[in-house]
Amino acid sequence: MPTPERLAVGLLEQTSAVAAHVRDFTATVPTCPEWTVRDLVAHIGQEHRWAAAIVRSGLPVAVPDPRDQPVPGDWAAWLRDGAVALIEAVGDGVTPVWTYFGDGPSAFWLRRMLHDTTIHHADLAGRDALIPADLAADALDGLLELLTAPGAPTLKPALAELRGDGQVVVLNPHGGPPWTITRGPAGPTWRRGDGAADVTVTASARDLLLVATRRLSPDAAGVTVSGDRALLDHWLTRTAL
Structure with a gap:
């Protein structure tokens, strides 16, 4: 797994890449057809703050609905602020917190949010998505870890x-x-x-x-x-x- 420092840099880069590819808030996202671009932006800013809340408390937090999330006028800064809040909450990445797989280090959530933000970058950019090879490889590791985790078929x-x-x-x-x-x-x-x-x-x-x-x-x-x-x-x- 990349270091927390590498994950933090990647999260900031991918969050900025999402913002750079937003064109029309009302457009439907082809790979997430139930969402508009506005919903996708709300989800990303919301999930970074959600993960930060888990890290701060060490406990699970109810998953929010992006349609209930107000998006401020300066939405690009709001996205970046959410990523920064998560990075600051994670710190050195070793504090035990709740994860999908039981207690694990806080870096779990930095990694998970980086991977999710990377995929949402691709939702907007398609083949133009710039994803460094090391982070793409780790995202594939993370995907396979989720798919093969004990109890995954129950979910x-x-x-x-x-x-x-x-x-x-x-x-x-x-x-x-x-x-x-x-x-x-x-x-x-x-x-x-x-x-x-x-x-x-x-x-x-x-x-x-x-x-x-x-x-x-x-x-x-x-x-x-x-x-x-x-x-x-x-x-x-x-x-x-």
């Missing part, structure tokens, strides 16, 4: 359909070790490293992230898919968060 029943008998999906980044995902009887597991694959997707870490989070289809992203395309499509349709 998202579609994940139960990812059980299998050894089918392997490999996400192969340029210049780095691949993510090897194995569908077993108890559910999927993953690791970084080579292995035999039923389907392999090869691209930059950024494009693999955009495909894995359904911000771009494999065809639109121009990635290389080798092997069982139906297996890849089955994985992608059941892992939407």
Whole structure:
């Protein structure tokens, strides 16, 4: 996992990138069709403050609705202030706080909010999203950690359909070790490293992230898919968060 300092820099960069790609508050976000751009901006500013409240208290806080969130006129500064508030609350990143997986270090929330903000940057920018390779790779790690966590199918029943008998999906980044995902009887597991694959997707870490989070289809992203395309499509349709 990147250091808290790297996560903080990344969060500020990605929050600024979101602001730079806002054009029309009334437009619908194609990859989040239930939201307008205004809702997306409200969500980002709101979730940074929500995570900061969790870190400060160490306890869970009710998830707010972005449609209930007022957005000030100087919304870009408001977005940045929310990111700064979270960074300051996290501090050195080691304080134990509540997380989805039980108690964990406060850096969990800085990492989680960075990944979420990065994906929302892609919601607005598409293939123009500038996502550093190290942060894209860590976001993929984080995504797979969520998808394979104990109890995840209870929260998202579609994940139960990812059980299998050894089918392997490999996400192969340029210049780095691949993510090897194995569908077993108890559910999927993953690791970084080579292995035999039923389907392999090869691209930059950024494009693999955009495909894995359904911000771009494999065809639109121009990635290389080798092997069982139906297996890849089955994985992608059941892992939407």
